[in-house]
Amino acid sequence: MTATETRSGSAARGRGRGAAGPEPVAPAAGAAPRRRRLKGHWAGWAFAAPVVIYLLVFYAYPLVRNLELSFRDYTVRSFIDGTAPFAGFDNYIAVLSDATFAPALLNTTLFTLVSIVFQYSLGLALAVFFFRRFPLSGTLRALFLVPWLLPLLVSASTWSWMLNSDSGVVNSFLEAFGIGQVNWLTSPQFSLISVIVANIWIGIPFNLVILYSGLQSIPEEVYEAASIDGANGWQKFWRITFPLLRPVSAITVLLGLVYTLKVFDIIWIMTKGGPGSSSTTFAIWSYRLGFGSALPDLSPAAAVGNLLIVIALVFGFIYIRAQRRLDPS
Amino acid sequence: MTTTRRRWFDTVIGLVLTGIMLFPIYWMINVSLTKSGAMRQDPPSLFPFDPTFEGYEAVLSQQLPFLGTSFVIGIGTVVLTVVLSAPAAYALAKLRMPGGGALSFVLLVAQMIPGIIMAMGFYAIYLNLGILNSIPGLILADSTLAVPFGVLIFTAFMSGIPNELLNAAKIDGAGNWRTFRSIVLPVSRNSIVTVSLFAFLWSWSDFLFASTLDGGGSLQPITMGIYRYIGNNNQEWNAIMATAVVASIPAAVLLVVAQRYVAAGVTAGAVKD
Numbered sequence: 001m002t003a004t005e006t007r008s009g010s011a012a013r014g015r016g017r018g019a020a021g022p023e024p025v026a027p028a029a030g031a032a033p034r035r036r037r038l039k040g041h042w043a044g045w046a047f048a049a050p051v052v053i054y055l056l057v058f059y060a061y062p063l064v065r066n067l068e069l070s071f072r073d074y075t076v077r078s079f080i081d082g083t084a085p086f087a088g089f090d091n092y093i094a095v096l097s098d099a100t101f102a103p104a105l106l107n108t109t110l111f112t113l114v115s116i117v118f119q120y121s122l123g124l125a126l127a128v129f130f131f132r133r134f135p136l137s138g139t140l141r142a143l144f145l146v147p148w149l150l151p152l153l154v155s156a157s158t159w160s161w162m163l164n165s166d167s168g169v170v171n172s173f174l175e176a177f178g179i180g181q182v183n184w185l186t187s188p189q190f191s192l193i194s195v196i197v198a199n200i201w202i203g204i205p206f207n208l209v210i211l212y213s214g215l216q217s218i219p220e221e222v223y224e225a226a227s228i229d230g231a232n233g234w235q236k237f238w239r240i241t242f243p244l245l246r247p248v249s250a251i252t253v254l255l256g257l258v259y260t261l262k263v264f265d266i267i268w269i270m271t272k273g274g275p276g277s278s279s280t281t282f283a284i285w286s287y288r289l290g291f292g293s294a295l296p297d298l299s300p301a302a303a304v305g306n307l308l309i310v311i312a313l314v315f316g317f318i319y320i321r322a323q324r325r326l327d328p329s
Numbered sequence: 330m331t332t333t334r335r336r337w338f339d340t341v342i343g344l345v346l347t348g349i350m351l352f353p354i355y356w357m358i359n360v361s362l363t364k365s366g367a368m369r370q371d372p373p374s375l376f377p378f379d380p381t382f383e384g385y386e387a388v389l390s391q392q393l394p395f396l397g398t399s400f401v402i403g404i405g406t407v408v409l410t411v412v413l414s415a416p417a418a419y420a421l422a423k424l425r426m427p428g429g430g431a432l433s434f435v436l437l438v439a440q441m442i443p444g445i446i447m448a449m450g451f452y453a454i455y456l457n458l459g460i461l462n463s464i465p466g467l468i469l470a471d472s473t474l475a476v477p478f479g480v481l482i483f484t485a486f487m488s489g490i491p492n493e494l495l496n497a498a499k500i501d502g503a504g505n506w507r508t509f510r511s512i513v514l515p516v517s518r519n520s521i522v523t524v525s526l527f528a529f530l531w532s533w534s535d536f537l538f539a540s541t542l543d544g545g546g547s548l549q550p551i552t553m554g555i556y557r558y559i560g561n562n563n564q565e566w567n568a569i570m571a572t573a574v575v576a577s578i579p580a581a582v583l584l585v586v587a588q589r590y591v592a593a594g595v596t597a598g599a600v601k602d
Contacts, residue, residue, distance in 0.1 A: 041424075041426045041427060042426075043420075043424055043426075043505045044420040044421075044424035044425065044426025044429065045420070045426050045428075046420075047416040047417060047419055047420035047424060047505070047509070048416070048417045048420040048421065048426070048429070048432060050412070050413050050416065050417065051413050051414065051416075051417035051432075051436075051476065051480060052417075052432070054413055054476060055435060055436075055439065058469060058470075058472075058473055059439050059442070059447075059473065061450070061454065062446075062447055062449075062450025062451050062453075062454060063442070063446070063450060064450075065450040065453045065454055066446055066449050066450040066453075069449065069450075069453060074453075126346070129339075129342070129343070129346075130343070132336075132339055134336040134337070134339035134340045134343065135336060135337065135340050136340050136343065136344075137339075137340075137343060140343045140344065140346075140347045142584065142588050143347050143350075143351060144347065144350055145584060145588075146351060146354060146580065146581075146584060147350065147351075147353070147354070149530065149580035149583060149584060150354070150534075150577050150580050151533065151534035151536070151551075151552060151576055151577065151580070152534060152536065153534070153536045153552045153555055153556065153573075153576075154357070154534075154555070154573040154576050154577055155353070157555060157559060157569060157570075157573055158353050158354070158356060158357040158570070158573060159353060160559075161356075161360060161566055161569075161570070162353060162356055166369065166371070167368065167369045167370075167371065167373065169356060169373055172371060172372035172373055175372070176372075201350075201353065204350070258441045261443065262443040262444060262445075264443075264444065264445055264537055265536045265537065269536075269556070269559070283443060283445050286445050286446075286449070287445055287448075287537075287541075290445075290449055290452070290541075291452075291540070291541050291544070298449065298452070298453065301449060302446075302449055305443070305445055305446040305449055306446070308443050308445070308446065309442060309443060309446050312441050312442070312443055313438065313441060315441075316437075316438060316441035319441075320434070320437060320438075
């Protein structure tokens with residue numbers, strides 16, 4: 001994707017908002033339009049300079065530092081005496097052949113896909129439901145946002161207590177139906193399911209809000225025409241709502257993918273990735289290597305992190321492409 | 330008549346669904362009011378019939394420094410985010426310099442970098458600089474959660490400001506800086522509110538940077554307060570949940586005071602139409 005393409009995309013977006021109007025004409029600049037424009041360029045970059053410097057220092061540099069960590073052999077001592085031998089791809093090879101790699105890959109995939117499927121379908125069902133605009137629908141829809149706004153640590157601790165084996169409300173509810181004690185967080189069969197359930201709960205509001213705004217952009221006339229043709233609610237959903245919502249759906253799902261790959265707090269608080277590595281994802285694995293013990297193993301941790309970033313960016317670029325296509329450019 | 334009834338029937342379903350969705354939050358409040366002795370009771374009491382405030386007393390006596398630290402870090406992040414992102418957005422939306430598209434693209438990608446990677450990079454840098462376990466260090470790290478988002482929101486908003494308004498200022502002899510300060514900023518008040526709210530909330534909620542960059546500091550944010558609680562005294566769940574309730578207050582305030590900004594922020598971050 002070239003810079004000019006991006007630029008024309010954002011210009012089209014500006015027009016799409018019906019606000020930008022014609023290009024700014026400097027009224028008094030008839031004599032030297034070029035110099036004027038050049039001055040505008042300088043002013044533009046002057047205003048953007050703080051963010052550019054910021055991006056270089058606080059995004060680019062940590063990323064470079066992270067790459068360096070992964071290609072060298074860093075120990076705590078390296079930070080004191082400043083020596084870290086170059087290790088090439090050794091850290092990556094060590095990570096790929098580690099016993100945790102296969103389960104971490106599987107868990108990351110399962111965690112992400114199952115979360116997305118449920119967040120999206122429940123979010124869409126709720127968006128369609130709230131779109132019926134019944135009394136109180138606005139207030140209730142706003143209340144649905146609460147789980148998304150809470151600090152993740154708060155939600156995660158609440159879920160861990162609810163899922164506690166002995167005293168959790170979930171198990172006592174199941175007991176009422178004659179289901180015996182389930183070790184949600186401490187058994188390898190259930191730990192991943194538990195963190196997925198909590199993550200779905202947190203992700204529903206986000207999907208609901210975006211899909212709801214997508215529903216608002218479907219013209220009312222289409223539904224009226226379908227009603228005249230005798231379509232029922234089910235047909236209207238599958239023939240009108242779902243197809244017309246497809247661009248918004250694509251964006252919701254892709255953004256969900258990027259966000260879900262990053263999830264750390266929930267899993268760390270609820271299970272710490274355990275028992276064993278039964279709920280360890282790449283983000284958890286990286287953290288555990290780097291900060292989980294008294295002696296940080298930063299180099300392999302950085303290698304795992306860089307694998308994660310590659311996956312995230314692949315979906316990220318697909319997302320950006322999808323978003324561009326959504327814009328009429 | 331029948332449609333009215335159907336509409337109210339929808340409301341009932343809506344209430345039930347909201348109840349299910351918010352049950353964990355209700356449970357958090359319920360547990361925070363439960364006596365320590367009744368914590369392991371089976372089945373647990375569904376209502377705090379016999380409420381106790383011992384959990385909240387523990388918050389008052391032990392967690393105030395953490396809350397204060399979080400507040401300071403939150404305000405610092407808000408200021409840094411707005412100061413950095415508003416001028417950049419003005420440049421992208423109105424000055425339209427060449428290469429601006431590339432800058433927006435970089436900002437979009439920056440939002441997708443997993444936090445754990447940023448944390449690792451910051452850790453290595455802070456270790457060398459000796460600013461681990463410090464509040465300014467944490468403010469800087471937390472601002473990376475909000476700056477790209479801030480620029481995107483401000484840009485979306487500022488491209489909606491009519492050019493006539495800016496040109497009128499130019500005719501009156503105002504330079505770019507003057508125009509930005511006296512016209513663009515006041516007109517963008519709503520978007521400043523949106524960006525500030527989210528920047529505050531995200532830095533308030535941050536745990537990853539806090540635990541990696543401020544794991545051993547004397548001043549730690551509230552998320553670390555809860556985390557330490559969970560690690561130290563597994564039995565005092567009323568105190569843990571009371572802290573959780575208190576830590577949720579900014580989110581609640583935000584929802585009540587600025588509901589429309591929240592929805593706007595969520596959608597603007599994802600779909601810019």
